[in-house]
Amino acid sequence: MSEIKIKIENLYKIFGSRPREYTDIVRDGVDKDELLSKYNHVLGLDNISLDIKEHSIQVVMGLSGSGKSTLIRHINRLIEPTEGTVTVDGEDITKLNKMDLLEFRRNKTGMVFQRFALFPHQNILDNVQFGLSIKNLDKSDSIERAMYWIEKVGLTGFENKFPNQLSGGMQQRVGLARALATDPDILLMDEAFSALDPLIRTDMQDQLLDLQKNLNKTIMFITHDLDEALKLGDRIAILNGGKLVQDGNAEEILLKPADQYVANFVKDVNRIKVLKIKTILDQGGERTNSNPTVNVNDSIENCLPAILESQSGLNVIDEKNNFVGSVSKNKIIDILQKSKD
Amino acid sequence: MNFTEFFISFPEMSKESLRLFKKSLDGAYRNFSREYGDAIEAVFDPVLYFLVWFEKILQNSPWPIVIIVFLLLIYYGSRSVALTISSLIAFLLIGYFGMWDDTMSTVSIIGVCTLMSIGLGIPIGILMSGSDRARAAITPILDIMQTMPSFVYLIPVVMLLGIGKIPGLLAVIIYAIPPIIRLTDLGIREVNKEVLEAADAFGANRTQKLFRVQLPLALPTIFAGINQTIMMALAMVVIASMIGVKGLGQPVLKAITNQYFTMGLLNGLAIVALAIIFDRVSQSFGKRMQQYRAGANE
DSSP states (O other): OOOEEEEEEEEEEEESSSGGGGHHHHHTTOOHHHHHHHHOOEEEEEEEEEEEETTOEEEEEOOTTSSHHHHHHHHTTSSOOSEEEEEETTEEGGGOOHHHHHHHHHHTEEEEOTTOOOOTTSOHHHHHHHHHHHTTOOHHHHHHHHHHHHHHTTOTTOTTSOGGGSOHHHHHHHHHHHHHHTOOSEEEEESTTTTSOHHHHHHHHHHHHHHHHHHOOEEEEEESOHHHHHHHOSEEEEEETTEEEEEEOHHHHHHSOSSHHHHHHHTTSOHHHHOBGGGGOEESOOOOTTSOEEETTSBHHHHHHHHHHOSSEEEEEOTTSOEEEEEEHHHHHHHHHHTTO | OOHHHHHHSOOOOOHHHHHHHHHHHHHHHHHHHHHHHHHHHHHTHHHHHHHHHHHHHHHHSOHHHHHHHHHHHHHHHHOOHHHHHHHHHHHHHHHHTTOHHHHHHHHHHHHHHHHHHHHHHHHHHHHHHHOHHHHHHHHHHHHHHHHSOHHHHHHHHHHHHOSSHHHHHHHHHHHHHHHHHHHHHHHHHTSOHHHHHHHHHTTOOHHHHIIIIIHHHHHHHHHHHHHHHHHHHHHTHHHHHTTTOOSTHHHHHHHHHHTOHHHHHHHHHHHHHHHHHHHHHHHHHHHHHTHHHHTOOO
16 A cells, blocks of 8 residues: 555634634534634635545646635645645644745645636746746756656647747647656646647547646646546545545546545436446356456456347456456446446 | 914914024024035045946947947837838938037946936845835835925935936936836736745745746836836936936027027937837836736747
């Protein structure tokens, strides 16, 4: 099991003129609406605790106003917490002084923004170089590193263009390259693909997953799109009204929603597309030679043709071709029926 | 007191106390200017030397060379052949009608005033943009500077520094500096919040943010301010000539007092020509700095 990279503990954020005075009543159960109507303060985050494992993609999901963008800004302290701690690599970043915080932002985190937030007056090369130039690194070295990332995101030849000469998808690839150029451990992505049209978005998601295979960054990814969350997230945290309502992997979210809010969220998801064979696997048993064989990481949807051919169910193997268990035909028919409701 | 009388005539301060009030304020200021006038004048000496030196260079250099240098600057600023040729014609006409020396004086004082306004105005604008309190304190001062009739603040300046170039320079700067301060402040405040947040997220400190993000993005607005400042400085040329600033303003003043119509018209037109040249050059220079917005690079 990998280490915990980011540990968020009992984090509160209240916006308003005297936020500290209201943490106690929020702790006593005053909710977002009441705090706003009675006390004229906005509850951003309500007692959030969340562990993010190293090298994983943690998705934070919620509707607008749920506090997800507020949460991600606490990781690099673009927003100061009202109460609580955020620990990165064992260091409480809420205690960092100004200089250390700048160093932390320069070295540990990279951020990608919903509306790209590129520097319009700088060309692509300078944009990607920005984080490096802030650190006053050697010029030729930082140009080399910037060029490497420009190539990685497939924008070679565009170094001298300005951001507004590029399409949205290309601009966000610049944003991604800019965030990666300083080689941070942590990548913060605030609705990074939400402003892109669907085809480009899928493209960017694939590119991110592809990059992540080699990079092994710890990624916090904010989105309001469940399909995106299920596709990218090793774990998915769901926020509602500043509260964390559930944190789990895709299967847990889909099959065991913590409350009605999450249930409504996942109600329209095409389960058989998202769920993998391993989630419905009966471990052990014997291989039935008359049945077709599928991989544990296949989605149920991909196995449908095999299921139609099969007599009683499917044999399941893992990546190394070892037999790990089986799935009965009845179980799959069950799930198919459930996902129609 | 009679009730109706109270409503008909304003209950004003007595003539005697008003006289005393004016007298004591005048006296205090007179003492102040006697005491510190020389010291304050000494502060401005370097500016005066620079101004005189600049004027001498423009007036004493052979006119063809001055014109060539001007045309090069105009072309560099505007990249417009048409404007460069029109400027050449304007300069030749100005010289032909005997206004060359006066024009050079005016150009030198406008140049120095603009430089000083930029040098003072941009830092003040930056200060204002960074602090709402500074903005609240400075804005009313700028309002006063722009609306107070210039003759009113000419009085204390002349009392303090006498008649000459420096009081003229101060009068011009007081009148012309507000736009550049205001527009520097505005330009920096208008910088996109998301872009600033990105700079923060990458660990930029205040100075890095200012010089790499805020000022470059505010530059087109700041340039609009510089343009305004130049125009307002030119507008003050005639008034400044009343306190001894040489240049195109003096013949205009003479023309007014003696009803010399043609003399006034010619010098007035020379001022207009300078204004148009300064305006077009600084505008197109400012526009070229924001090419990235139009995506018209290469």
